[in-house]
Amino acid sequence: MRIKYTENGKQDLDLIAPLWEKLREHQRLRSLHFPGHYAARTWQARKADLMRKSRSGGLHLHIATDLDTREPIGYCVSTVSGNGQGQLESIYVEPDYRKCGVGDRLMRRALNWMDVMHARTKTLTVGVGNEEVLSFYRRYGFYPKHITVEQVKTGEGD
Secondary structure: OOEEEEEEOHHHHHHHHHHHHHHHHHHHHHOOOOHHHHHHOOHHHHHHHHHHHHHHEEEEEEEEEEOOOOEEEEEEEEEEEOOOEEEEEEEEEOHHHOOOOHHHHHHHHHHHHHHHOOOOEEEEOOOOOOHHHHHHHHOOOOOOOOOOOOOOOOOOOO
16 A cells, blocks of 8 residues: 655645545434534535635645555645644545554644644544544544533424
8 A cells, every 4th residue: 555645735625525525424424413414514615614714824734645546545634723723624534544544644744734833722523423533533632621512403393
């Protein structure tokens, strides 16, 4: 397995759109209470949100590409706001490439970039139902700090 890792900027975000769609579907399937939220999300809205965040600080995109197929097989998007808030925005690795160190390389590169950008804090969000990823994030010093709850809208007249 020959993997190439590249550092990209916001101009290359569309390269990860197909992988982001797979992540969105993964989140939709695992969401216990909000599958409709994930189903309704669009790449264009997510990209616009990332572009907005890039204007107030910085955005970095790391892409892992299989050199044999020349296809992107993983990515990590991170941002640092103007006030030094680092955020791991999105990370995804194709299932066939998991447990091969791809996620580790992407994660380390993102965290190193945040350090270069002088991020004072680093955070990420994990959706309820996707807790299996917490052990991965723990390896990099990320632990749950808050639990945010949101009201589920029920049918009309309930």
